Amino acid sequence: MKKYLRVFAALFKACAIAQFEFRLNFIVKLAADLIWYMTQLSIFEVLFHHTRSISGWTLESTRVFMGILFLVDALWMMLFSENLDRMSDKIRRGDLDLLLVKPINSQFMMSLKVMDPAYIVNISLITGWLIWALTQLPEPVVWSRLLLLLITIPCGLIITYSIRFLFSASALIFTRAENINYVWYNFYRLATRPDTIYPAWLRYTVLTFLPLGFVASVPARLILETPDLVLLAAAVFAASLSLYISHRFWNFGLRFYSSASS
Amino acid sequence: MNSYENVIETVDLTRVFLTYRKAEGIWNSIRGFWHREYVRKVALQPTTLRIEGGEIIGLVGANGAGKTTLLKLLSGLIHPSGGDARVLGYRPWERKPDFLRRISILLGQKNQLWWDIPPADSYDLLARIYDLDEKEARNRVTELAELLQCRDLLHVQLRRLSLGERMKMEIIGSLLHRPSVLFLDEPTIGLDIVAQTNIREFLAEYVKRERPTIILTSHYMDDISKLSDRLLLISKGAIVYDGTVPDFMNSVEHVQRLTAVLERPPESPRELASGLVLSPGTEMFTAELPATQIAPTLQKLMEISPLKDLKIEEADFEDVIRKFLEKESRLRATGGPIAT
Amino acid sequence: METTIWSAIVTSTGQESFGGFPRESYIAYALWGAFFGRIGSNWMYEYRMIEEIETGSVNGVLVRPISFFEYYLSQFMGYKLLTTFISFLVPIFITLTVANGPTIHARLPLACAVLILYLFLVHTISFSVATLSFFLTRVHGFTVAKNIGLTILTGELFPLDLVPEPYRTWLLWLPFSNSVFVPVGYLTGRLGIEDVARGVLSIFMGLAFFGMIAAVAWRAGCRRYSGTGA
Numbered sequence: 007m008k009k010y011l012r013v014f015a016a017l018f019k020a021c022a023i024a025q026f027e028f029r030l031n032f033i034v035k036l037a038a039d040l041i042w043y044m045t046q047l048s049i050f051e052v053l054f055h056h057t058r059s060i061s062g063w064t065l066e067s068t069r070v071f072m073g074i075l076f077l078v079d080a081l082w083m084m085l086f087s088e089n090l091d092r093m094s095d096k097i098r099r100g101d102l103d104l105l106l107v108k109p110i111n112s113q114f115m116m117s118l119k120v121m122d123p124a125y126i127v128n129i130s131l132i133t134g135w136l137i138w139a140l141t142q143l144p145e146p147v148v149w150s151r152l153l154l155l156l157i158t159i160p161c162g163l164i165i166t167y168s169i170r171f172l173f174s175a176s177a178l179i180f181t182r183a184e185n186i187n188y189v190w191y192n193f194y195r196l197a198t199r200p201d202t203i204y205p206a207w208l209r210y211t212v213l214t215f216l217p218l219g220f221v222a223s224v225p226a227r228l229i230l231e232t233p234d235l236v237l238l239a240a241a242v243f244a245a246s247l248s249l250y251i252s253h254r255f256w257n258f259g260l261r262f263y264s265s266a267s268s
Numbered sequence: 269m270n271s272y273e274n275v276i277e278t279v280d281l282t283r284v285f286l287t288y289r290k291a292e293g294i295w296n297s298i299r300g301f302w303h304r305e306y307v308r309k310v311a312l313q314p315t316t317l318r319i320e321g322g323e324i325i326g327l328v329g330a331n332g333a334g335k336t337t338l339l340k341l342l343s344g345l346i347h348p349s350g351g352d353a354r355v356l357g358y359r360p361w362e363r364k365p366d367f368l369r370r371i372s373i374l375l376g377q378k379n380q381l382w383w384d385i386p387p388a389d390s391y392d393l394l395a396r397i398y399d400l401d402e403k404e405a406r407n408r409v410t411e412l413a414e415l416l417q418c419r420d421l422l423h424v425q426l427r428r429l430s431l432g433e434r435m436k437m438e439i440i441g442s443l444l445h446r447p448s449v450l451f452l453d454e455p456t457i458g459l460d461i462v463a464q465t466n467i468r469e470f471l472a473e474y475v476k477r478e479r480p481t482i483i484l485t486s487h488y489m490d491d492i493s494k495l496s497d498r499l500l501l502i503s504k505g506a507i508v509y510d511g512t513v514p515d516f517m518n519s520v521e522h523v524q525r526l527t528a529v530l531e532r533p534p535e536s537p538r539e540l541a542s543g544l545v546l547s548p549g550t551e552m553f554t555a556e557l558p559a560t561q562i563a564p565t566l567q568k569l570m571e572i573s574p575l576k577d578l579k580i581e582e583a584d585f586e587d588v589i590r591k592f593l594e595k596e597s598r599l600r601a602t603g604g605p606i607a608t
Numbered sequence: 609m610e611t612t613i614w615s616a617i618v619t620s621t622g623q624e625s626f627g628g629f630p631r632e633s634y635i636a637y638a639l640w641g642a643f644f645g646r647i648g649s650n651w652m653y654e655y656r657m658i659e660e661i662e663t664g665s666v667n668g669v670l671v672r673p674i675s676f677f678e679y680y681l682s683q684f685m686g687y688k689l690l691t692t693f694i695s696f697l698v699p700i701f702i703t704l705t706v707a708n709g710p711t712i713h714a715r716l717p718l719a720c721a722v723l724i725l726y727l728f729l730v731h732t733i734s735f736s737v738a739t740l741s742f743f744l745t746r747v748h749g750f751t752v753a754k755n756i757g758l759t760i761l762t763g764e765l766f767p768l769d770l771v772p773e774p775y776r777t778w779l780l781w782l783p784f785s786n787s788v789f790v791p792v793g794y795l796t797g798r799l800g801i802e803d804v805a806r807g808v809l810s811i812f813m814g815l816a817f818f819g820m821i822a823a824v825a826w827r828a829g830c831r832r833y834s835g836t837g838a
Contacts, residue, residue: 028746030744030745030746031746031749034746034749034750034753035749035752037749037753038749038752038753038756041753041756041757042756045756045757045759045760045765048760048765049760049765049766052766052770052771052772053766053770055770055771055772056770
């Protein structure tokens with residue numbers, strides 16, 4: 007365990023150093039991200055001009071929701087995005103082989119090989135926004151509830167990771183999986199809106215089989231309302247289960263890969 | 269590193285895989301949707317090998333002959349279809365961490381080092397992955413870099429280095445943890461002559477110092493002839509020769525190259541002892557002939573004209589191997605894919 | 609996906625209409641909006657233009673009889689027209705059968721005409737962005753940022769008439785609204801012919817503006833390019 011922490015720290019540091027090279031790139035990317043955040047937020051700003059609430063969410067509570075969503079997204083972009091998006095490519099080209107001969111877990115390396123520490127800037131900005139949004143709530147926020155975020159945000163991140171990983175890792179078995187990215191993106195959109203707006207069957211799905219509701223909806227609710235411990239436990243359970251499944255699938259895929267390639 | 273008995277041992281190690289026959293034409297493509305005709309390809313015929321510690325094996329063969337398959341089997345990247353193999357006492361495909369810590373693989377065209385950071389930082393990462401002591405690892409890097417004459421490049425980002433320099437860095441990366449067994453797949457491919465020679469010299473020196481077991485594949489015969497103790501020729505998945513390089517040279521037909529420059533080129537076609545015909549006007553004559561034919565051919569040439577220049581050379585190692593492999597594959601023409 | 613979300617949003621407000629229009633209107637808008645939006649965006653050809661300038665193969669283009677601009681325009685338009693015809697079959701089919709809502713099919717030709725006119729502007733803007741490659745490396749980020757920003761300005765994310773004043777008027781005068789909001793709004797009955805006329809006018813203004821920028825940037829770029837030599 008300690009070894010993995012050390013490797014992670016070294017990877018992070020190395021990627022950070024590499025990034026200082028591309029300053030203009032960083033600024034442009036940050037600008038693109040900011041524009042994206044603003045467009046997403048403006049949707050709701052405009053919508054709430056015409057109604058007081060959408061399925062129990064008000065403008066203020068939706069802002070909190072979006073803040074949490076952006077936070078998980080930024081963490082995702084920082085740690086995993088680059089690796090998982092390129093994974094099927096790498097597998098196809100045989101880059102996986104070089105990782106397999108090393109005495110370290112290949113899933114770990116595949117997922118974290120290239121990180122983007124610049125997102126720390128995004129994370130700081132988003133955290134600022136989130137705190138502002140919390141102060142705007144009509145009822146004073148119970149600040150101690152924010153501690154729950156320390157649990158729920160990692161859970162949301164792990165769930166996103168695991169599901170995405172399952173999609174990407176299918177490249178071990180189906181070599182021609184170009185549309186996977188597109189399918190994933192559409193699934194992920196389910197996480198970007200509060201779960202209560204969905205019809206019952208869909209809402210049930212995003213809280214069970216495809217636990218994307220735990221990415222932002224559940225964490226937001228846990229802060230805004232009295233914390234429902236069952237929900238909290240469900241989040242942790244969903245995260246652990248999905249991670250476990252991704253791990254098993256990876257091993258299965260590797261066995262397939264080793265038997266099928268030449 | 270101590271040498272000990274049979275570092276690598278295989279018994280009837282086989283590798284077969286299924287691909288489907290690609291359909292020709294529209295009709296068959298549509299039919300292929302339901303009914304895939306699977307073709308059984310033998311990548312590696314049942315192979316039994318014994319390799320001792322400290323040996324350097326040169327593995328030579330045409331593309332697709334099975335070199336990479338053998339390498340991948342022995343390094344644990346793929347599972348065999350049959351037979352067994354043990355490297356350092358482990359079964360490679362079980363991929364036990366202790367096994368992985370003692371082997372290393374270098375794939376000629378792929379980078380294992382990180383692209384955007386200097387090699388020195390990559391090595392720090394590798395040190396952590398292999399649980400090496402940091403200080404010791406750094407000393408090792410310095411030591412290897414000195415031997416490879418690239419010490420001043422350690423802190424330049426990998427993507428800024430030339431191909432030859434990158435390959436040197438990759439080599440250092442693969443030797444960082446003092447592997448007992450080293451698999452080198454085309455280490456000098458695509459490099460210029462200077463880089464190739466550097467690396468070859470380095471490997472020769474390294475081998476003398478550390479005595480690892482190496483399996484080396486290459487298309488450059490100089491790599492093989494100058495570094496290997498033992499030569500394995502592989503053709504269509506089977507080992508067709510296993511012995512030393514000098515023995516190989518002796519066992520095949522001794523061929524030499526004759527180059528002669530004539531003072532008076534002939535005016536009409538003239539037949540030579542070896543059955544070759546000398547065309548009119550030829551001033552410089554070159555031919556590869558079995559050693560026994562050199563003298564008679566030379567005599568005939570001298571009857572035609574006095575010679576201005578004469579050269580007799582040993583045939584290229586590369587040519588010899590090529591001819592040998594061609595002959596072997598002709599003999600094995602029946603060993604192709606079998607439809608199931 | 610979008611339709612589910614819109615449907616949910618409107619039902620959840622508990623009102624029959626939202627911003628003055630019923631639920632079906634939004635579903636139709638979302639459906640058509642997705643298609644119009646995709647046609648009206650330019651990723652691939654912008655990247656190609658950027659790449660060609662970046663890698664310096666512009667030399668080959670500069671020598672050609674037709675200009676760089678025209679060459680890519682023809683490629684771009686050809687591709688878009690073809691994909692438009694094919695992909696529009698889907699929403700046409702759906703709105704004729706399953707979701708027989710407020711779509712006024714007779715208006716489809718004019719709506720498409722607006723979109724096609726808009727594509728000329730798209731190309732001009734893409735061209736301008738591509739000329740940045742003369743001066744900067746790694747221009748891709750600009751494409752990404754621009755296209756993200758456009759999702760709002762075109763009306764792809766939501767109908768622009770929901771936006772409160774004074775922003776609404778600004779947005780409607782920007783030419784970008786002609787990618788989705790104007791044609792789809794007209795098609796689903798939110799807008800009338802006057803709005804279309806205004807839209808067309810704004811496209812021409814946009815063409816003039818960006819055309820000028822494109823011409824200036826191109827000339828400056830070429831001068832710089834041949835200055836450094838390649």
